[in-house]
Amino acid sequence: MPHTKRRRLVTTAVAVSLGATALAACGSEDDSKADSGPVSLTYWTWTPGMDKVVDLWNKGPGKKDGITVTVKKQASGDTLVTKILTAHKAKKAPDLVQAEYQALPTLVSNDALADISGEVGDIEGKFAEGVWQQTMLGTDAVYAVPQDIGPMMFYYREDLFEKYGLKVPTTWEQFAETARRLKEKAPDKDLTTFSANDSGLFAGLAQQAGAKWWTTSGDRWKVGIDDAATRKVAGFWGGLVKEGVIDDQPMYTPSWNKALNTGKQIAWVSAVWAPGTLTTAAPDTKGKWAMAPLPQWSLDQDVTGSWGGSSTAVTTDSAHQEAAAEFAAWLNTDHDALNALAKEGGIYPASTSAQLSGAFSHPPAFFANQPDFYSKAADIAKTTAPSAWGPNVNVAYTSFKDAFGAAAKNKSDFTAALRTMQDDTVADLKKQGFEVSR
Amino acid sequence: MSSSTSRRSYGVKGAPYGFLLPATVLFALFFALPIGYAVWLSFRKVRVSGLGLGSGARKEVWAGFGNYTEALQDSELLHGALRVLGYGCIVVPVMLGLALLFALMLDSEKVRLAPFTRLAIFLPYAVPGVVAALLWGFLYLPDVSPFSFALDKLGLPQPDLLDGGPLYLALANIAVWGGTGFNMIVIYTSLRSIPAEVYEAAKLDGATPLQIALRIKIPMVAPSLVLTFFFSIIATLQVFNEPTTLKPLTNSVDTAWSPLMKVYQDAFGRNDIYAAAAEATLIALVTLLLSFGFLRAANRRNKRDVSQGGVR
The missing domain is CATH 3.40.190.10 (Periplasmic binding protein-like II)
Structure with a gap:
């Protein structure tokens, strides 16, 4: 009797620990170095409706390149910075994060953000100089792609x-x-x-x-x-x-x-x-x-x-920094993506060409009395x-x-x-x- | 034969440990380990080199008692503690006084609608602290408060409850509103457990209801009063929800209004978990000292009372 009981206990213990390993494995599925195969990225953002914008990517360019992005909705601003830093301490930060410009130095100083100058350097011209410079922190590196400005x-x-x-x-x-x-x-x-x-x-x-x-x-x-x-x-x-x-x-x-x-x-x-x-x-x-x-x-x-505004950054914990940077560049420069961002998330794009097109060709409903709202803006x-x-x-x-x-x-x-x-x-x-x- | 006996006796001997194991493991994993980790963190700190940009710019190093000496010298923490002391001086007596009063009233013979009243007084305790603080915050804001509106219509001055001295009353009010019901139930339950013969004897001796309340009921529920006082001290030292929720509504509550808010600010605002861990350890020590010090004092007095009663 005691024998069987003990054996059952052991089996349960093994089962429990196996379960724990399985759980742990779930958490780190992104770690597999698989730039050859399909890539899946996680993105922490607080922009409302971002999942719909990301759907455009997953069905369009993302599908072609085999890069799938999953949105995880987060609290905004400083709360997210804390969360990213905590996740980064465990080396488990998501691939992509939204960060306000003033938070970039804090994140970079904690070595949470990757330098993506090699991947996104060519889109610099789509942004106003003062905006782009905020992502460089006075160095040669580029730590984020500007998304919206205030x-x-x-x-x-x-x-x-x-x-x-x-x-x-x-x-x-x-x-x-x-x-x-x-x-x-x-x-x-x-x-x-x-x-x-x-x-x-x-x-x-x-x-x-x-x-x-x-x-x-x-x-x-x-x-x-x-x-x-x-x-x-x-x-x-x-x-x-x-x-x-x-x-x-x-x-x-x-x-x-x-x-x-x-x-x-x-x-x-x-x-x-x-x-x-x-x-x-x-x-x-x-x-x-x-x-x-x-x-x-x-x-x-x-x-x-400026008051507010944020950027899309790639973390050092990401196993697919290149793919993540590709997505960040698309999200913040592609015409359709920015249009959807404006419509779903109500953001004002950092990309200069988007500031007068699509959603911004007519004034916000609350300011219908000021037809030139966005050209003035x-x-x-x-x-x-x-x-x-x-x-x-x-x-x-x-x-x-x-x-x-x-x-x-x-x-x-x-x-x-x-x-x-x-x-x-x-x-x-x-x-x-x-x-x-x- | 002999082998089976020895095995059985071994099994019996081991049984208590087997029963203890789950509790011990849980205690170690979810209590001792996190506390130990927090204490460990409180002796560490981060050193930055150069501009602190890029990888390898931050290193965690040993800090000794540095975090503790800084916390003890921190005027913000001290002022926070003093503010909480002032707040506690209002909350604890008012809340326990009201709780005792309500419990005695509910326990009196002439009370009507007792179940309903009991529930009505208890109900605010079921409202989450943050919700309660928001609700009261809106009632305090002069521009949206119905009280201010009524006072204005009556031509009376409207006090700004979110500033200066009244702020303490405003905060204490939220805690009293939320906590009285719980403490009342604790006291009331122990009032109900007093045997009816005691009251009968008192009545035969010609005691009035007031005398019964003061001379019999209150001394007999003293242990629950001690218990509720103990809970209240701990809750007061840990005040966080109410001031944090009221903070965005006024200029008068700063980010380190109470010691726990300071811990939160250091850990999540300044990302300095090391200093926060040291402060949290200090707060835990003070809480431990105050609450157990009070319990010991109360116990000593109880014992003395009992022995004096015996002599008499």
Whole structure:
């Protein structure tokens, strides 16, 4: 009796461990070096409807080359960066990932992204120089293919601007003047709000003013968050908050939605994707908004920043980097793919030729009153200032939220908050062991 | 013969270990091992060389107690702990006070609709913490809150519940709303287990319902009060859901509002799992010290009370 029992136990144990091996095998099926046979790739992305776009590939060019791509839907932005890094520690990152431009240095610094300059170098001409340069991080390597961009623009309620006799500001000085005039005419309304929750917006505004937050010289990083350009931007918004002519509550809250929907806030400094946000945040205001270029720091300038935008990157863990790069290039340059991306995912393509064709030949439904929306947008996109991201954008962004949140609450000095942001960022770099130059 | 006896006795001797094995394996795999790994991580850190781009730029090295000394010197962590202390000073007494009050009221003889009331008070506990925090967050936001609307219509001032001192009340309110029901059930259950003779004797001695509640019921449910207090301390030290959910709604909650939020931020915002592991270990130690320290103190007092009762 004990014998049979023991044997059964052993059999079960063997079965269990076999099952575990089978499971483990499932996880690593991509490891087989089979560039000769059919290739299957996994792609982590948060773009809605990406599975439909990938279907185009799997039925078309992918079928011909024997490359099948599977989409795994993920959370957006920083959450995905963390997930990629965790997967990469186990050497199990997917073949392809979506990554925001500011996340690229973090991913590259963790050796998660492969250099695909050899595979995608020839499509460089399809993108604006400033956009492509973001994927190179100041090296000769190319770590991603640009997918969408978020050039910044000024959105305003056309009807309310007329009602209060306001003019669309073309400089930031006029912007401040407009905020003051509105406060005089309608004290319960605000032109807009300064949101300490949206680090990306502040980064874009600083970028427009000419700031370069992270630069390299030799083997050293230089952090320029507290530079003259950013100080100008911080001082400007801090002044408006202190004066009380704009609101200081965060964006993307139920309160903010209501303020936009009821016309309590009548303008929004945002990016090309704003129509999508306004459609859900302020549904009652359809057709009442208009878009204009971002106000400038001086009249002879014509430059904008970017808020958002992402790229498609190939990981170092991928066993089929060449095939993955081929797909990334197709996804972001092929006419049909970009059209489908615009239709299904609502993205604004980085590829310049796609910015005026197909889905972008007529304005977004929410802006039906502005027929030239996308031709204007394409013109603005061309004026995007170059950006400069570093390996700890996440730290700077968190520091921004905390320091500027407190400053907005206390209506205190924004430039002091900026100094905190600079100090936190430098301290973190040094702590990690990066060489930082003064 | 002899061989079979020896085998049988061996089998019997081994039996307890056999029974223990599953629990031991599970404990080792899912409890001891992860904790051990976290502690191991807390003694490590990453060194970057040069620009930190490309392969081989990052190396994991031994950090000794570096992560711990940094965590102990970190003002963010300290401020977080102080904030949680303030929050706990509101939550624990209010929640347990209400729970005791409700339990006593439900246990009194004159109560009507007891099953319904019990369920109604307990129900918020069944609402997931994140949902509860979101729900209250919307009720706190002045522009969408029906309370602010009503106060505005009545011409009364509307307090900003998401700022300064009121923020603590706002956060504590969510925890009290969600936790009172659970604690009430614990206390109520132990009230029900008090034998009826005790009450009868008290009544014969001429005790009023209030006297019965204060002199008999509360002392007799003291062990459950200790237990609920113990749970509440742990829950307070681990507060995370409520402030994290309210964070995007206001400028007043920063990313390291509570110690656990700081751990989360370090692990997943800054990708520094080593510092996060050290902080988590420290929080676990403090939780252990506080909760078991309290339990020991409570036990000692109980024993003393019992012995004094015996002498009397």
